[in-house]
Amino acid sequence: MVLGFVLYEAVDLGYNVVKIGYNSVTGIYNWYYQIDAHEKELEHEEKAAILEEMKKLNSRLKELEDVIENKTKK
Numbered sequence: 001m002v003l004g005f006v007l008y009e010a011v012d013l014g015y016n017v018v019k020i021g022y023n024s025v026t027g028i029y030n031w032y033y034q035i036d037a038h039e040k041e042l043e044h045e046e047k048a049a050i051l052e053e054m055k056k057l058n059s060r061l062k063e064l065e066d067v068i069e070n071k072t073k074k
Contacts, residue, residue, distance in 0.1 A: 030037065
């Protein structure tokens with residue numbers, strides 16, 4: 001039981017060290033190249049908007065295909 005606890009804590013500690021190291025490296029990189037975190041959020045929002053627009057266009061295209069298909073059957 002103690003061994004399981006020690007292993008769990010070792011994995012937890014290792015995960016946190018890696019996470020802190022990654023966040024530090026990316027923070028320094030973004031600071032050095034003057035990349036704003038807000039710009040990344042905007043890029044994500046723009047991608048989400050584009051995906052939503054693509055979904056709308058796909059649904060409209062499907063509706064048009066159904067209309068054409070119904071007209072050709074008559």
